[in-house]
Amino acid sequence: MRHTISVLVENKFGVLARISTLFAARGFNIDSLAVGETEDPDVSRMTIIVKGDDRILEQVEKQLNKLVDVIKVVDFGQAQHVERDLALIKVKADKSNRSEIMQVTDIFRAKIIDVSADSIIIETTGDEEKIRALLAMLKPFGVKEMCRTGIIAMGRGGK
C-alpha cells in the first residue's frame, strides 16, 4: 500500500539527514520526498511517500515520531486530503508536431513554458495519476528530460 506521510520537523541543521538515515537504516523505501518551510519559519514540512504493509507503516510512523526533532507525524492514509506534484517535462518537438503537443498540453491543462527549435518544456501540476497520464501521452513524441518536485499533501477541512 502506498502511504502519504506528512512530517512536521524543527527547521534545524541535519534534520533531513536524520530522516533519510532512519529510512536507510530501517530498510524503508521512499518513493518521493519533498521538504519546505511552513507558515512557521522554525518548522519544515516533509511529505514522504512510502510503500509498505500495515506493520511497516506502523513502524515508519513510530520511528519518525521517536526522532527528537520531529514534532508531528500524520499518515493521510485514506483520510481526505489533496496531493500535488509539479513536473517539468522536456519533449522533442519541431514544426511538424508542435501543435499536436500543444493540444495534449491543453487537454491536461498543463502549460508550455519554453519553446526551442527542437524541444518544448511543459509544466504541469497534479496528483500522481494525472502526471503519469500526461507522460504517457507525451512519450510517443520523445521525452528528453523530466524532473519533479515530489508530492506535497495537505489534509482537507478545518484541521
Added chain:
Amino acid sequence: MKKTGAEIFVECLIKEKVDIMFGIPGGVLLPIFDKLYGSPVRLVLTRHEQGAAHMADGYARSTGKTGVCIATSGPGATNLVTGLATAYMDSIPVVAFTGQVATTLIGNDAFQEADTTGITRPVTKHNFLVRDVRELARTIKEAFHIASTGRPGPVLIDIPVDVQRAETEFVWPENLEIRSYKPNYKGHPVQIKRASEAIDASHKPVLYVGGGVVTSDASKEVIELAKKADIPVTTTLLAMGAFPPDSPLSLGMLGMHGTYWANHAMQNSDLIIAVGSRFDDRCTGKLAAFAPKAKVVHIDIDPTSISKNVKTDIPLVGDAKAILTELNKTVKKASHEKWIETIDGWKKKHPLLYKEDNKLRPQYVIETISELTKGEAIVVTEVGQHQMWSAQYYSAKLPRHFLSSGGLGTMGFGFPAAIGAKMANPGKLVIDIAGDGSFQMNIQELATAVLNEVNVKIVILNNKYLGMVRQWQEMFYGKRYSSTCLHRHEGCPPKCNEPGGKDCQIYIPDFVKVAEAYGALGMRVTDKKDVVPTLKKAFSVKKPVVMEFMVEQEENVLPMVPTGAALDEIITRLA
C-alpha cells in the same frame, strides 16, 4: 559577566551534578581541558576513548545516573563510536562531548576533522553540533534531559574549538520545554484495565522482564505483581538481578542460552506480559513459531518496541513502574499451581548442568563467585561463552548488579564498564568476568585502574579460544576452527582443531606478567582447589587484581536454541 564557552561548559557540568567524567584531551579540546584543570569535575584520563565511553556506560548502568565522557575531534570521536553504539542498543544514559575543528574550518577536511554528528547519528538517541556559544548552555541542558528521560540513550554534543573560546553571558535555563520531545510516562487507563483483565483470565501467564524494568526502577513492582497473581518471571540478560533468583517464581534467563524451563514456559504460555523487554531475536528464537498460544501484553516506554517483532494484543506505552503500580491495584490475587508444577517438571527434566569433576571448569569458577559474594557484588561481563555462563551461574540478587553488553554484544565492554561502576560504587566489590579474547580488547585500561586505585577484580576464564565462535564452529561448521584459536602461531598445521596438543605454543600474553607490568596483582589458577582461596585473596586485596583461570578449553554453553529454531527446539546436550 561574560564567560567563555569552556567556562560555560564546566559551569553546566556542575549544574548537572557531574562529579566524574572519562576521556582523553586533544588539540581542539585545549580550552575545555584548561578549565577542567583544578575544577570540581574530576576527569579520569583513560588510555583509549572506547574505554572512556564504556566507563561512562558502566557508571550509568550501576547507578541510573547519566555517565559522561569526552574525546577530541577526528580519531578521538571515532574511537567513541563502539561505546556509543553499545550504550544505544542497551538504552543507557550517556552524554558524550567531542571537540570539533573551528566552525570556519568545518567541511574543509581540516586536520583531525571528522563529521562526528554524521558518524554518530545512527548510534545516538540524539546529537548536536554547537555552532554558537550562546546555544551551548541550553544544548547541554537538553542533552542531559534527552539522555536520561523516556527510553534513555547516549547523546553527543560536538563543540568546535572557537565556540569554546568565544564569550557570552552565562544563562542556565532553569526550565526546559522541547516541543518535539515529550515522552509518555502514564499508561492509558483503558489499556491498563484490559491488561489487568487479561491477567485475571490467564491460566499460564509469564512475566518476561527486560532492561526497561531496571531503567524505571520497577523491580519492586514486578515482584509484587508476580506474587499477587502468582506469575513466573523470566528475565533477559539486561534484567538479571531485577527479580530475586532464589524466588520459586524465578525462571532465570530465556532465549538462546536461557533455561530449558523458561523457554518452554514461554512457548506454552497463554499470556506473556512483557515489561521493558523488546522481543529481541536472541530472546524469541524463530519468530513464526514463537509462543503460539500466547496473548501478548507489552509494557514499554518506547512505542517503536511494540509490535515491532511480535504482534501485541494489549500495548501499554508508558513507564513500567507507573503502569505496574496501577496494575497491582486492580489485578486479582490468583494461584497458578498447576502451571507452576508443569514448569517445575521441565526444570527437573533439564536443570542447568555441567560436569562436576576434578577439572577446572568455567561454570564452577562462576558458581563459586556467586557463592562467595552471595550474589551481591556488581558483576560485569565481556562477551562470549563466559558471559552466558555468568548469566546462568551467577545469581545476581539486585538490579544494577549485573552489567553486560546485551544488544550490541561488545567484546571489550566489561573491563572499562567495571572501572566506571567501581568509581560510582567505591564501597562495592566489582568483578569483571572476562574471556581471554575480550579482555585483550581494552587491556590498556589497566593503567587507568591502577593509577586511579580503582580496585576492580578481573576474572579471566582463559580457554585460549574465541570460545563462543569456536562453539559455533564445533556445532555447525564441522569443527573447523577457523581463526578462533588464540595461541595459533606461524608453525601450526593449517587445519588444527586439537586444543592443548603437544605442539601447541605458549599462550600470549602472560596475563599475570601483564598485570604486574601495570602494577596490578596477577594470579594464575590451574587447579580447581585453588579457586576459592584465590578468589578470597583477590577480594580482600586493596588493588586491582587480574586472575587467570586456565579452564577446560572446549567447554560449551548449553542449553542452546540454534539460530532459526523455536525456543522449545532447545539443545540440552551435544551428541
